Amino acid sequence: MSAFHLIASLVTVAAFLAWANYRFIHLPMTIGLMVLSLACSVLIVAAGHFGFAPIADLSLVIRAIDFDETVLDGMLGALLFAGALHLDLGRLIAHRGLVLALATGSVLLTTLIVGVVGHQLFTMIGLAIPLSWMLVFGALIAPTDPIAVGAILRRVGVPKELETVITGESLFNxxxxxxxxILLVELLGGEAITAAVVAKLIAVEVLGGLLYGAVLGYIVYRMLRAVDNYQVEILLTLAVVTGGYALAHSLHVSGPLAMVVAGLLIGNRGREFAMSETTRNRLDQFWELIDEFLNAVLFVLMGLEIVILDMEPGVPWAAAIAIPLVLLARLVSVAGPVALFPSGRRLPRGASLVLTWSGLRGGISVALALSLPESPFRDKLIMITYIIVCFSIIVQGLSVGRVTSRILARS
Structure with missing residues (x-):
């Protein structure tokens, strides 16, 4: 099947499922698409076992989709740019210390807790996965995904400061x-990781990505100031997330961080000083549509992945252990920064609980899991990751509004 037919099939499935969700189920669109595509996949797998569905042909089609490359090199840059466009830079700067601590320290601590404690717990149930692999698992499950939560939190009246912290952290982490x-996977491959190697990776990937994003954002900002034509200006922002992201990959700097910084500059300084009212409205409508479209395809893709995943012995028990462990690690890793930073103490009481329950895991975790090198532990970790992501999106995503309302009401 050609790339065009694959894309056409995914868009068609996403469109029909989005219609069915809006018409009959009335869930938030991304969550509804995940639920419906997951249900369709389960029905297809069940029918295939009884000979009623061409499960082998469908598996070949889904395997032809390089999920990790599609997400990490295709969708992620556009999604992060679209999210950063609407983030208030002034509020983000006011919480910069807290957001930085959450985006870095929380990821590191979550990785450590999930890796070390998960290694011990999995061994107790007979699923012996080496500590090095469990640390990699901790790293891929640590980043949070605000895609399905932002609109829900706004609807329940979350204070702007808390919303900024949640969104800012998830964009940078x-x-x-x-x-x-990447660093931990290199360790798996037997690479000699020294302090100098770590410092170089951080300097090139992280600091280089931030600097590159700032330069890219500033150049496009100056170009936006030189014209007053919304078609040209929207095309320039598209160039940022396509050509800009591709160039970041060639320069070996972090494309995701670059897109966040570029989006913040264009969405704040560019919006205020380089765009007419017509351009602002058209740009917002365009990127809102792109955001919804990419999310729809991404969540349908995640739901369909179950067709090609195998449930190995011990995996359901490991996933049942990993779900509360990941939530506990998240709570521990956010409670410290919220309590220590002055901007964190200005947040409502119960902010740590809101940050924990709204910290959904999404497509990036699945994509990173699917990019793991071949080993006896790879398939187990992919399936555990997939179950955690499904629980996170469906259970946490559907309840985050009610949970947040109750926490804020008590505080």
């Missing part, structure tokens, strides 16, 4: 999580 994942 994707880049940090990817860098940490």
């Amino acid at each position: 994707d880049g940090v999580g990817v860098v940490l994942f």
Whole structure:
């Protein structure tokens, strides 16, 4: 099947499922698409076992989709840019210390807790996965995904400061999580990791990505000031997330971090000083549509992945252990920064609980898991990751509004 037919099939499935969700189920669109595509996949697998569905042909089609490359090199940059466009830079700067601590320290601590404690717990149930692999698992499950939560939190009246912290952290911790994942995977391959190697990776990937994003954002900002044509200006922002992201990959700097910084500059300084009212409205409508479209395809893809995944012995028990462990690690890793930083103490009481329950895991975790090198532990960790992501999106995503309302009401 050609790339065009694959894309056409995914868009068609996403469109029909989005219609069915809006018409009959009325869930938030991304969550509804995940639920419906997951249900369709389960029905297809069940029918295939009884000979009623061409499960082998469908598996070949889904395997032809390089999920990790599609997400990490295709969708992620556009999604992060779209999210950063609407983030208030002034509020983010006011909480810069807290957001930085959450985007870095929380990822590192979550990785350590999940890796070390998970290694011990999995061994107790007979699923012996080496500590080095469990640390990699901790790194890929640590980044959070605000895709399905932002609109829900706004609807329940979350204070703007808390919303800024949640969104800001999730935008930056994707880049940090990817860098940490790369570092730990290199360790798996027997690479000699020294302090100098770590410092170089951080300097090139993280600091280089931030600097590159700032330069890219400033250049496009100056270009936006020179024209007053919304078609040209929207095309320039598209160039940022396509050509800019591709160039970041060639320069070996963090593309995700670069897209966040570029989006913040264009969405704040560019919006205020370089765009007419018409351009602002058209740009917002365009990137809102792109955001919804990419999310729809991504969540349908995640739901369909179950067709090609195998449930190995011990995996359901490991996933049942990993779900509360990941939530506990998240709570521990966010409670410290919230309590220590002055901007964290200005947040409502119960902010740590809101940050914990709203910290959904999403497509980036699945993509990183699917990019793991071949080993006897790879398939187990992919399936555990997939179950955690499904629980996170469906259970946490559907309840985050009610949970947040109750926490804030008590505080």
